[in-house]
Amino acid sequence: MDIKYTPSKSPVADRQLFNARFSLDGSLLIAGSYQGDVRRFDLSTEDHHELRAINGHHAWVQAFALHPTQNLIVSGDSWGKLQLHDYTHDDPQPLWALEDAHDGWIRSIAFSKTGDWFATCGRDQTVRVFNTKNGKQKRMLVGHQADVYHVLFHPEEDQLLSADALGNIFQWDLKKQHPLRTFDASETFLAHRLQDVGGVQVLAFSPDGKTLFAGGTRPKNGGTVQGVPIIIGFSWETAERTLLRELGGTADCYCEDLKFHPDGFLMAVTSGTPGTGKLQFIDLTLEEPLFQLSSLSNCHSLDVHPDGETIAVTTTVRGSNGNGRKVDDEGNYIGNTSPIQILVPELPEPKNTNA
Amino acid sequence: MPHSKQTHSLCTPEEHTLSRRQLLGASTAAGVVGLGGLGGLVNPLIASDMSAKEKQVLFIWIDGGMSQLESWDPKPNTQFGGPFRSIPTSIPGIQVSELMPKTSQIMHKLAVDRGVSTFDNSHSAGVPRINRGDPKDRGVVYPYFGSAVANLMGPGDSGLPPYVWVKPGSGGFKYQDAGFLGPKYGALAIGEGKPPPNILLPSNIDQQQNLERNALRKFANKQYANARAKTFREAQDFVFDTAQVLMDRRTLFDTPDASDIERYGDTPLGRDMLIGRKMIEAGVRFVKVNSYGWDTHGDNFNAHASLMPRFDQAFTAVVEDLDQRGMLDHVLVIAMSEFGRTPRINGHIGRDHWPEAWSIAMTGTGIRRGAIIGETNDEGTWVTSEPHDIGHFFHTWFNALGIDSEHTEYINDGQPLPIADEECSPIQELLA
């Protein structure tokens, strides 16, 4: 497939950003920052003007989720605080806030199908479920032996998936306290010297809910991590592995995010050695990707606009690594930012959509 | 015309540390295993300062660059602060990263300088430079700290080599650390916690027989020594003597108790730190324990999330053990890297090298407990107090060991050489 794409203006904030996501109606781009807030960009303006931030957080706001039907955002930070906001307000105020919802780093948040509750996970090795309306903790699920990196609900069934730094994926039935099943993605983990390397970075379901995908790396070494980015597919029915796909070489490191395009193909972004980043569109029945863009620098997240066309990829600034002090003309130490690349691929007419 | 690309593989900064004398083929460097006579004599006029012979050093080398922002000098919730929180310590008003909870409880036993500012931001030049105290260029290759202490203070009474290096990877004799002092002051490396091969007396030779055969050997050696130069035969004698000592002390390499493993952590660093403690207990003058893998240019935060707790566990275990045994009175303990890590977080969520502002921790003999000195600004980018270079630390540590760092000299083939950077001086606030 020869996909044309139009790079658009890249919204950029004065802090590095995680996870840029489109709001429900697609008019906003929302991203958590590295210093205690959630940033919003107004896509209806030509310059993608930044709106007032959602404050009240501490340090890294890596985890947030947008309600499936309402303009609500649950955000969690690396100190363990959770908040709920309406993200359409000019000056959003928390509908509720929980300081120590987790002990430390909240890694991922996911809403249930209806949005009545949401799940969180994090470095304290717990998975928790909360009531959206009032922020009350409904469940605390214990079983992981490592930092839990991602949570996700099954699109149809009331089942919760969580994946950790050792490559273990647990399936939880919310009525029970123990995992129902385990999916083995331990290939994403390597104990190297003193370090635990890898783990499952992201989970995604095929639209029909029949296949579970885990993205991560097959680590080669720790320190400055090298590894081959991989996607592992599991049959939802049997929990057996049905697919392993490599997205590049050892310099491409991590598969950071996975999303399905409305047209049915899988999209992935990778972040590798400095400056290395890819966006891939993948038909899982074909060996070669449908489309690959390698000119982006360290892609950390990926989202699709409700219009089914526009794509947002969080990237980094090329050349923003390096030893020693880099200062600007006034002698100030130069920080880093995360330009969000907005792409509008010109996809050809979809044929049959096989997920 | 296209440039024929050359990878400058030979022109590494480390090559530039080869001494002028070595390159000029001077006989010292080109000579034979230096024993007796050549190199490394301490100026006899200052010998009286060497009186405290039982002092020892445990030097923990965290190779690759531990992030000061994820350890000793956190700046939570700032632009460069990263995800982690800071936690209070046993010293009111002092916080460290949440990644070192055990260390936070023994902070009052430690001294930390957060105002370290050094010159080199590369591993290949930085590691040797830091280990040598970055002295001014005198055309010689200065010894690493371990070799220096081995030379200045001697091996002590243990019979073991003065400088033992406990590390992952290969073991064996690493003479390069010794620089101009000569290979005798190199390090005997214990790799992967394993003793050197063939350390056990074979089953068909008992102790008495071993004594007898060595007595015969030494008798034969006396005849040879009658009329031969010293250098070769002394080198031979030395390695046989050292071999015998290692054989006598082979229990140092026995599998540790389960309780010890649990306290130190069942990790490479836990294992090596425990061997380090045993070597110190056995009387080795200078023990270096290495931990590798800290160069977290990418994924710095997840990496330190698993690295730091393991360091935290092994470090506090050894400090507490030494303290309990009353050994902190005469053992100097140091924990450091070759530099810190950049405040700026790069594209693959890592930190790069940062010699501008970092931290060094220490405790033990001569060191003031609870001295947390040196400050960086709010963002952790620069040192705001008086910055300290590695030369300052060498002065400080020599003085903690009872060596007058400003007046003691090496005599290398007639050339007097300072033992620490002359432009630096001891850091009084760290000294007891």
Added chain:
Amino acid sequence: MKTFHTIIALLLSISAHQLVGQDLHQIIDQQIEQASTEAFAEQATDSEFLRRIYLDLIGQIPTTEEALQFLLDPTKDKRSQLIDQLLLDPRYARRMTEFFNVMLMERRGEDPNWQTFLSTSFAANMPWDQMVRHMVSPDTNNKTTRGSGYFLTKRLEKYGQNPTDFPGLARDLGRMFLGVDLACAQCHDHLFIDDYKQADFQGLFAFINNTYIRQDTDYPAIGMKPIKVKVEFNSVFEEGTFSTGPKLPGLDEISVPEFVTGEEFAVPPNNDTKAPGIPKFNPLDYLAKQLPNPSNDSFNLNAVNRIWFMLMGRGIVHPLDLHHSDNPPSHPELLTVLGVQFAEHNYDIKWLIRQIVLSKTYQRTSAITPPVERAKRRDYRVFSEKPMSAEQLMWSMLTATGQLSHISPKAAVPESGAEQPLEGQVDNTLEAIRTDFLAAYANPPREPETEFAPSVRGALFVLNGPRVLSWLPPKAGNLADLLQRQKNNYADTLFLSILSRNPTPEEAQHFNAYISSHVDKTKAIEQAIWALLASNEFAINH
């Protein structure tokens, strides 16, 4: 680089009468003795000489019989006869192969074709210049010599993620064949050594930076890509870009011809067989002519210096790869004469060795007794002790214990389910023995074995390692067997077999008493053998 001497000027400076009618070994002695006014030590005893010459020429100590025969021989010129005999011994080629393998390859690896090249060349006494020619420009049609390509191919192999180390290969060409280490002249003129220029390094680099390892042969072989451009280089200290074609220090630059694209090959590459093309211009052809050439002073001086080092324990230029104006030869005129005569004798290695070992300088004792006091090695007033290589230690310990005949033939490929050696048993093939000795005594790769650096590893190997200890108990015909069949005078046999000399009365008394006083004579004999094997006198080539 400056030429260090011009041959003519130096020859003129040496009085004519000194050269005419003099053998080289006499010139050596004159030059050495004239250079110092202090006392010189006496000539070595027969035992000293015996052990030394055996180790140096055939890489092992003499057997008990060989030692006895020599020591009892009353012939006046038995030393020269022994020299000539050893030079014709098949073990000479083995020794030279071992020594030059370590010197040229520095323990990087092993290759049977390379071994064949070395051993057949030394056995046939191939001149040194031809050997070097084979190394820099291997002849793939010659099955015996083509393994010479290993010198280049091993250095072209990549390690891990590193690119091909062309600079390392250029550097070693300078070190091994010209006696200069230009490593620190890659990015700029050498900071301390005025003679070493960046252009010199780059000129060497230009000979080899288009080579590659061939994939279509089962022996080490290189190919050459067509060269289109000169090597360009910048100095990190100076402005401007410079360029050079292949160029040896002190010689003219070889111009790189231009070819129309598609016409660079005399024989084009064959993509089916993967046979490389033969380019019309191959700088190695020029290297093969200019480097091992009588008019190349550096080449000559380096060659003789290395052979001198092998025998004397120290180069006349030392270190061997750091010849420059501030590190001059200890005896410049001597070095020049050696270089001139070696070239004049067509680089005949055996001839040169013979001349050196015939000299009184070589045959001097290493014992220091008054009036001689502590002497610098560079004066040669006392003979230098030399370290023993892993190979010399291996052969010598095998010989000393009478175990040469007990080496197992090479093991056949074991069938599945075949027995492994039982625990406690040792694999007795030569390969296994060699592996043990290299593990105990050889340096890691790329660390030259030029200085005496004994290791604790080696000491423990002798103390407790099963290998050497397995040679102590009596086996048909070995030393312990011989000794236990004697009833007395053990010391004579012990010392002759292991240290190649007779014991002093004190030593004899001590060792005989030790063995006699033990009920378990066999064990005592093993202990005594071990003690001498582990002694300093054994481990040092004195």
